Amino acid sequence: MARRKRVGVVFGGRSGEHEVSLVSAASVIGALDRSRYTVIPIGITKEGAWTSSPDVLDLLRRGRVPRSAPHAMVLPDPRKSAGLRLDVVFPLVHGTHGEDGTLQGLLELADIPYVGSGVAGSALGMDKVLQKRLFVEAGLPIPKYRWYHSSRCRTDRSSIIREVEKSLRYPLFVKPANTGSSVGISKAHTRAELQDAIRMACRYDRKIVVEQGVNNAREIEVAVLGNDTPETSVAGEVIPSNEFYDYNAKYVDGASRVIVPAELHATLKAGVRKIASRAFTALDCCGMARVDFLLTPGKKIYLNEVNTIPGFTSISMYPKLWEASGLPYPRLLDRLISLAISRHREKQVTSHRYKPGKEWYR
Numbered sequence: 001m002a003r004r005k006r007v008g009v010v011f012g013g014r015s016g017e018h019e020v021s022l023v024s025a026a027s028v029i030g031a032l033d034r035s036r037y038t039v040i041p042i043g044i045t046k047e048g049a050w051t052s053s054p055d056v057l058d059l060l061r062r063g064r065v066p067r068s069a070p071h072a073m074v075l076p077d078p079r080k081s082a083g084l085r086l087d088v089v090f091p092l093v094h095g096t097h098g099e100d101g102t103l104q105g106l107l108e109l110a111d112i113p114y115v116g117s118g119v120a121g122s123a124l125g126m127d128k129v130l131q132k133r134l135f136v137e138a139g140l141p142i143p144k145y146r147w148y149h150s151s152r153c154r155t156d157r158s159s160i161i162r163e164v165e166k167s168l169r170y171p172l173f174v175k176p177a178n179t180g181s182s183v184g185i186s187k188a189h190t191r192a193e194l195q196d197a198i199r200m201a202c203r204y205d206r207k208i209v210v211e212q213g214v215n216n217a218r219e220i221e222v223a224v225l226g227n228d229t230p231e232t233s234v235a236g237e238v239i240p241s242n243e244f245y246d247y248n249a250k251y252v253d254g255a256s257r258v259i260v261p262a263e264l265h266a267t268l269k270a271g272v273r274k275i276a277s278r279a280f281t282a283l284d285c286c287g288m289a290r291v292d293f294l295l296t297p298g299k300k301i302y303l304n305e306v307n308t309i310p311g312f313t314s315i316s317m318y319p320k321l322w323e324a325s326g327l328p329y330p331r332l333l334d335r336l337i338s339l340a341i342s343r344h345r346e347k348q349v350t351s352h353r354y355k356p357g358k359e360w361y362r
Helices: 018-031 056-063 102-110 121-125 127-138 150-155 159-165 190-202 248-252 267-283 317-324 329-348
Strands: 005-012 036-045 089-090 145-149 172-176 187-190 208-211 219-224 231-239 257-258 287-295 302-307
Touching: 005 018, 005 056, 018 036, 018 056, 036 056, 056 127, 089 102, 102 121, 102 187, 121 127, 127 145, 127 208, 127 267, 127 302, 145 150, 150 159, 150 190, 150 208, 159 190, 159 208, 172 190, 187 190, 190 208, 208 231, 219 257, 219 267, 219 329, 231 267, 231 317, 267 287, 267 302, 287 317, 287 329
Parallel strands: 005 036, 005 089
Antiparallel strands: 145 208, 172 187, 172 208, 219 231, 219 287, 231 257, 287 302
16 A cells, blocks of 8 residues: 655744635645545744644644744754655645745755745735736736835825826725735725725735726636646636625625636636636746636626635635536645646756766766
8 A cells, every 4th residue: 555645734824814724724634535645734823933733723723822832844854854754735824924935935945845836936926016017928918007115105105196096097906915815905986095095005015006996897716727737627706795805705704605607608718717727827837726807797808816825715716616627625635736746756857956068968
């Protein structure tokens, strides 16, 4: 019998999405096939301490892990250290310090396979400014936008508002450039609301994005799975309980609805899936991503954003979309782990040494 793979599930973290991460981790840990995997939960506290124990998920949820908890991954070689011989890591740290390439960089240094995008793809997927620039370069349709450093927003807000009102139309969405789960996002219909929205977004990041709203848009989502040849799921639709799909609508009030598969014309279904694949490739993503769209009443598709570590909770769209596409949750986890190991194996053939001379490459 083949040895069970040791899967480190990393969750928590110093992020505004800490609590969401715990719920995602509980779902993944509960669904991993124990006949194939030995699951090692690795929690990161809100203060940044790392710890691993069978009940760490519950301890983190209740805030019982002490700040002096051991930094479990600060080891000479995590793959060979007692208790942490990991075959693969499943990162579920949503948001900053986990989804933005920082955790992926640590895993690259430790030479551990991990699920999801690499350092560059993660950073680009997190930074809404950089990803929009790449979408424009790739010829993908996005709403009009402007972006600003938060330092300027604090000292020169009046001129920023004039610039925004000159180039964009209300309603406007104001977002921190590097958060997920709609943390810090506001919708502004007036100048006064815009001022408040900018102030809110600046609390969460050093860059903010101001986007022109798409009136009466339907929120469509597509899941992507794969490395160099990504596959796309059926499309789904989110019907938010609030004016837009904010944090409360996603996780608090429980009144939002999803329709999977979405009721779309075949041409639109094919269109969003094609754009989702192109967006995934444009950001150099790997493993998984959820791609979000806005669909106008006139059937115009706008690419909204890419999420490289989508939610894995019981209500999350990413697993729901694959379930509807014929890939159940446990098999989806198997595929993601397999993709991570395959990508790591491919990277092992890349040379990291160089010796000048003709004989070196013969």
